[in-house]
Amino acid sequence: MGDRVRRLGLAAAVGSCLLAGAAVAQTAPQTATQGPLRLVPQPNPFPAVELSPPQPIPVPPQPSPAAAVVRPGQPVANPAPIPQTAPSADPAQFTPPTHRPQPTDRVAAVRAFYEALGQADAARANTYVVPEKRGSGAYDIASMSRFYGNMSVPIRLLAAEAAGRDAVRVRYHYVHVSGRACDGAAEVALAERDGLALIERIRALNDC
Incomplete structure (x- = not known):
């Protein structure tokens, strides 16, 4: 009797489960046919920032050149000439002027004359x-250069002193390449020209 009751209870439980499953199967299609799903947009946690377009950089207006107004009969103005650089002098073509002091003293003029001879x-x-006597006679430049350039001991002024108002007496020494030595003496006459004392004549007082 007890086993029968248990079998009946088990059958009842199985039946209940089957009925419950059938009920679920009937309700599922209804749920699926209720309609399409609608998507609801979610708010963006980072709001978009609108960037304003860059502002143009203002350019100052350029002054327009004033138009030259030419009236009838008025000559057209020529443009200003472009300055040109001065051509540089060619050093090879530049000859420096012969430097000489300007002695007004007669003794100083005679000393300068013999100093130049000592350098040929x-x-x-x-x-x-x-x-009027330069470059001629006893003062010929080529002859003087040749003679005073052939010295083993160049001419050297030993003494120069005034001998009157327009004369200077001198003593000098030199040795020629030939071996001839000279201890000479001379009287130099001078003249004034344009405020300068210049040699007019030389008179030797011995053989050299």
Whole structure:
């Protein structure tokens, strides 16, 4: 009797489960046919920031050149000339002027004359001679340069002193390459030209 009751209870339980499953199966299609799903937008946690377009950089207006107004009969103005750089002098073509002091003292002029001869500079020595005698006779530049340039001991002025108003007496020494030595003496006559004391004549007082 007890086993029968248990079998009946088990059957009842199984039946209940089947009925419950059938009920669920009937309700499922209804749920699926209720309609399409609708998507609801969610709020963005980072709101978009609108960027304003860049502002243009203002450019100052450029002044327009004033138009030249030419009236009838009025000459057209020529444009200003472009400055040109001065051409530089060619050093090879530049000849420096012969430098000479300007002695007004007669003794100083005679000393400068013999100093130039000691350097065999006949051209400079001629600048201490009166203009009408320069480069001629005893003052020929080529002859003077040749003679005073052939010295083993160049000519050297030993003494120079005034001998009157327009004369200077001198003593000098030199040794020629030939071996001939000279201890000479001379009297130099001078003349004044344009405020300068210039040699007019030299008179030897011994053999050299």
